[in-house]
Amino acid sequence: MSAFKDARHLFRFAGLFVLAFLIFLVVRHYYVPKSFGQYGHYRGASIGEIAQLQVKFAGHQACEDCHTDVVAKKNTGKHAHVNCEACHGALASHANDPSAVKPVLPDTSVLCARCHTASAAKPKGFPQVDPAEHSQGLPCETCHNPHSPAMDAPAAAAGGAK
Amino acid sequence: MNISRRKMLILLPAAAVAWESVLAGTPEASPNYKMSDHWWGMLIDISKCIGCGNCVRACQTENDVPDGHFRTWVERYHVDDLHLENPTVISPDGGKEGFPAVAEDAEKYFFVPKMCNHCADSPCTQVCPVGATFISPDGVVLIDQKYCLGCAYCVQACPYGCRYVHPEKHVADKCTLCYHRITKGLTTACCEACPTGSRQLADLKNPNDPIHAFLKTHNVQVLKPQMATGAKAFYNDLDGSVR
Numbered sequence: 001m002s003a004f005k006d007a008r009h010l011f012r013f014a015g016l017f018v019l020a021f022l023i024f025l026v027v028r029h030y031y032v033p034k035s036f037g038q039y040g041h042y043r044g045a046s047i048g049e050i051a052q053l054q055v056k057f058a059g060h061q062a063c064e065d066c067h068t069d070v071v072a073k074k075n076t077g078k079h080a081h082v083n084c085e086a087c088h089g090a091l092a093s094h095a096n097d098p099s100a101v102k103p104v105l106p107d108t109s110v111l112c113a114r115c116h117t118a119s120a121a122k123p124k125g126f127p128q129v130d131p132a133e134h135s136q137g138l139p140c141e142t143c144h145n146p147h148s149p150a151m152d153a154p155a156a157a158a159g160g161a162k
Numbered sequence: 163m164n165i166s167r168r169k170m171l172i173l174l175p176a177a178a179v180a181w182e183s184v185l186a187g188t189p190e191a192s193p194n195y196k197m198s199d200h201w202w203g204m205l206i207d208i209s210k211c212i213g214c215g216n217c218v219r220a221c222q223t224e225n226d227v228p229d230g231h232f233r234t235w236v237e238r239y240h241v242d243d244l245h246l247e248n249p250t251v252i253s254p255d256g257g258k259e260g261f262p263a264v265a266e267d268a269e270k271y272f273f274v275p276k277m278c279n280h281c282a283d284s285p286c287t288q289v290c291p292v293g294a295t296f297i298s299p300d301g302v303v304l305i306d307q308k309y310c311l312g313c314a315y316c317v318q319a320c321p322y323g324c325r326y327v328h329p330e331k332h333v334a335d336k337c338t339l340c341y342h343r344i345t346k347g348l349t350t351a352c353c354e355a356c357p358t359g360s361r362q363l364a365d366l367k368n369p370n371d372p373i374h375a376f377l378k379t380h381n382v383q384v385l386k387p388q389m390a391t392g393a394k395a396f397y398n399d400l401d402g403s404v405r
Contacts, residue, residue, distance in 0.1 A: 046304070057224055082357045
C-alpha cells in the first residue's frame with residue numbers, strides 16, 4: 001500500500017464524490033415522477049389528467065338520443081346543421097340528469113339577432129335582417145320556429161312582418 | 163398480529179404490485195382511445211364565419227377561461243382597397259359578444275377565428291425549461307400545469323399569441339383542443355357551438371376524415387407559414403392581410 005501513501009486524500013475525495021452521486025440517484029428516484037419520459041421530455045401522466053376533465057357541452061348526439069321530435073323538425077329546415085348547444089348553451093348537466101337540471105329557454109330576440117343582425121362584414125350569402133325594422137320588436141318565434149325557421153304559408157299570413 | 167412465513171411470502175409481492183399501481187398514477191379517461199391512431203388539427207373556413215362569438219363563449223364555458231383571457235377569439239379584419247399590409251383589426255372582448263354592424267357598400271371585411279394552431283414543430287414547447295409543455299403523441303400541444311413554473315417563456319415564444327398566464331393559477335394556459343372531449347369521441351366546444359360549421363375538428367390520421375377531401379379541393383393556408391411551425395389550424399379562404 002505504500003505506493004498509494006501520498007494519494008490517500010484523493011481516495012477520500014473520490015469516496016465523497018461516489019457518495020454524493022449515490023445520494024443524487026436516490027433523491028432523483030423519489031422526486032422525478034414515474035411517468036416522466038414515458039412519451040418524451042414531460043410527465044406522461046399529465047395527458048391522462050387533462051383527458052379526465054369534466055365535459056360541459058354534452059354534444060348533439062346526447063341531445064338527439066332523447067329529443068327525436070326536435071331533430072326531425074330541425075332536419076327539415078335551414079338549421080339542420082346547427083347543433084343544439086349552439087343556441088341552448090352547455091347542457092351536459094342536463095344530459096347527465098335530465099330531471100334535476102331543466103334548461104332555460106333562450107330569448108329569441110337576443111339569440112337570433114346574434115347571428116342574423118345585418119352587417120356588411122358577414123358573408124353575403126348568410127341570411128341577415130335589421131331586427132328593429134324586420135320584426136318591430138316582436139320576438140322572432142312569433143313567426144319563425146327556431147328549429148326550422150322558414151315560414152310556411154299560414155304562419156306568414158298570421159305573423160304579418162315581411 | 164401473527165403472520166406465518168408462508169403468508170408473508172404471498173403478501174409481499176401482492177403489496178409490491180399494489181404499490182406499483184399507486185406509483186403509476188391515474189389511468190387514461192377513455193380506455194378505447196389510442197393516441198397513436200390520431201393526429202389532430204382544425205379546419206377553419208373564413209368564408210363561413212359570421213363573427214357571432216359562439217365559439218369564444220363556448221370555450222370560456224367549457225374550459226373555465228378567466229375573463230379577459232382567451233383560448234380562442236375572433237378578429238374582424240377591414241382591408242381598405244390595396245392596403246393589404248395595413249389592415250384594421252378589431253376584436254372587442256375577443257369577439258365574445260359579436261361585432262358592431264357594418265353599413266353596406268364599405269370595403270373588404272371578414273372575420274378570422276384564432277386559436278392555438280397545435281403546431282407539429284411548435285416554438286412554445288421548445289423553449290420550456292422544465293418540460294411542462296409538450297406535443298402529445300396525437301398532435302395536441304398541452305400544458306402540464308402541475309409542472310409549469312409560470313415563467314411565461316412559452317407565452318413569448320408563441321408566434322400566434324395563443325398563450326397567457328392564468329391570473330389565479332399563475333401557470334401558462336392555452337387551448338387544449340378540448341383534449342378531454344376529443345378523447346371521449348366528442349368534438350371541441352367551439353366546433354360544437356359554431357352555428358355555420360366554420361370550424362371543423364380534423365383527425366389527419368383518419369383517412370375517412372372529410373378534411374382530406376377538403377384540402378384537395380380548396381385553397382387552404384396556415385398562419386405565418388414562413389415560420390415553419392407546422393401549424394395544424396388550416397384556414398380556407400384566408401386573405402393575404404391576415405397575420
